[in-house]
Amino acid sequence: MSKQKEAIIRVLRETSSHPSAEWIYEQVRKDVPNIGLATVYRNLRLLNEAGEVSEIRTSGDGTRFDYNTRTHYHFHCDRCGRILDLDEPIDTTIEARIARRTGLRVTRHHLELGGVCLDCQKLETHTGACV
Amino acid sequence: MSKQKEAIIRVLRETSSHPSAEWIYEQVRKDVPNIGLATVYRNLRLLNEAGEVSEIRTSGDGTRFDYNTRTHYHFHCDRCGRILDLDEPIDTTIEARIARRTGLRVTRHHLELGGVCLDCQKLETHTGACV
DNA sequence: ATTAACAATGATAATCACTATTATGATAGC
DNA sequence: GCTATCATAATAGTGATTATCATTGTTAAT
Known part of the structure; x- marks a missing residue:
């Protein structure tokens, strides 16, 4: 559990919205300023595969993430x-x-x-x- | 109503599957060999906006199109x-x-x-x- | 038939969301 | 301390979609 992954989970847990990867990236940067966007995507994918978050594919906007599985x-x-x-x-x-x-x-x-x-x-x- | 648009609608109407833009492109090329991929995308978007087809956004695979609205x-x-x-x-x-x-x-x-x-x-x- | 006006096209460049690659830095076992 | 391991940051690359734009129908008026 890296500090990056931890920060991503924290952001997801503390929002009631269903944010995009880009938005999560912006938020996590406040905690971990030099985190890479790819790291956010990678961890979101891993978390999704592990069943700890779920992806939402909307009609029109991109992929969103939900801490509530x-x-x-x-x-x-x-x-x-x-x-x-x-x-x-x-x-x-x-x-x-x-x-x-x-x-x-x-x-x-x-x-x-x-x-x-x-x-x-x-x-x-x-x-x-x-x- | 161009012959390209007509051909796209025909392909959509004659399939019971929910094809991707790429697949539709391949099929339409049999009718209109030198049609451009952009034309397919453009017409699919216009048809969707006009409510004549509907887009399906799946989890994992790309956008699919459905003639049944x-x-x-x-x-x-x-x-x-x-x-x-x-x-x-x-x-x-x-x-x-x-x-x-x-x-x-x-x-x-x-x-x-x-x-x-x-x-x-x-x-x-x-x-x-x-x- | 000719022209003018305009819409739609095909080719291609650009964009966007996302993924792969690679070299680097942190951590843990020896 | 040294090496193996692992996640990272940076960046290049990919695939799907969209924008651009010169060219080509298409239509309507002359």
Whole structure:
């Protein structure tokens, strides 16, 4: 466990957002100024393979990382690109159900909702923009 | 509507797979041999913006395209990368439900299951590979 | 038919996110 | 102290996608 890896985990743990590798890099630089971007990518990949973080591939923006590896659902704002956690209850039967019906081996599932977040809706009202 | 755009749509309509831009490019070249790769990308982007095709961003493999723009759910094989359509019934209430509960404006949702497809499972048996 | 206006193309350069390479520095066992 | 090991920093490289731009259709008016 290098100080770089530690710093990356600390950044991930202390944010409730779902940051990109680039953003994580910027934050970690405050702790470890001469860290390389490749180190961030490498450790994020290793952490993902070890199941300590999970990758989120969004529609439109790049790859994001999540310290919370338990299955949960996401909302993606098409305006600002932010990802929010939803507290929608997890469908615990769908993987087995589809596996039984189709024969596929199902090991994960993810639900993504999309639209406009509260902040971006407020912004519309203030500016009078019509969408 | 150029003959290039037409050919791209034809390829998309005639395949049940969820092809990458590169694959579409290879197919369209049979019709329009000297089409440029950039033209394929440009038209795919335009078609997506016009809502005539939809982009699928997978975990691991690149962007895929789907001529079917009606909401439906996908299965992503983590071995071969193929995407299959599921005939799981669509949850028609979730968008409104979450919108009501959270205030978010919800305009779309997508469910992705992941695991190992039938072909890749067969392959395991034949080779005796242990996963 | 000719021209003008304009949209779409093909070729290629550039960009972006990410990965491989390589030489270096820290750490631990001998 | 010396060497093996491992993660690192720096940088070059890769692959997918996008921007640029001169050229080529395409259409409409003359």
